Amino acid sequence: MHIVIMGCGRVGATLARILEERGHSVAVIDRDPTAFRRLGSRFGGRRVTGLGFDQDTLREAGLADAGAFAAVSSGDNSNIIAARVAREVFGVENVTARIYDPRRAEVYERFGIPTVATVRWTADQMLRRLLPAGAEPLWRDPSGGVQLSEVHVAASWLGHRVRAFQERTGVRVAFLTRMGEAMLPTAQTVLQEGDLVHVMMYSDQVAEVEAACLLGPADS
Secondary structure, eight states, rough: OEEEEESSSEEEEEEEHHHHHHEEEEEEESOOOOGOOOOTTTTTEEEEEEEETTTTHHHHHGGGGSSSSEEOSOHHHHHHHHHHHHHSOOOOEEEEEEOOOOOHHHHHHHOOOOEEEEEHHHHHHHHHHHHHOSSEEEEETTSEEEEEEEOOGGGGGGBBBBHHHHHHHHHEEEEEEEEEEOOOOTTTOOTTTOOOEEEEEEEEGGHHHHHHHHHGGGGG
């Protein structure tokens, strides 16, 4: 698939390299030609100098044939204008925009433009690490009956196997994040200090699951 990225900052350059490594063709737009140095010498995609919401610039980047568009420049207004042009003028369905102001993000979501509210997301993640408690929903199925959540696990669970944790709490461990890397555990995997535990559970069991995670195995 051909993907167009507006903004060649650290996020845009990293996203471009990852997408290219996964076999996609990529075009990156930035008004500053020196920004393309972040892509590195191995990047084989297009480098287009210009404004990301200018239609001629977008055509040069191949947006007419693109399957997706990401607006990740440093400007909220530029990102949302570019995203709307990609969606409404070029008919690209898979469009997303990075937004710093969370209040704007909520408004743009109503326009049908998926957004990533950078500041709010970062603040939420910091709060999760500073004040770990409860279950943080990361995904819900369309019916709302099942959700993927990051749960806070009592220290007393450390050294115990995933199988025992699942049996006690009634959840299914989807994956762990350990030392910054995601991993799919087996029933025999032992929980370690620093693990972030992501589980699948029924949405109407959140309170029960939270309590079981905090009680620990000794209280079962």
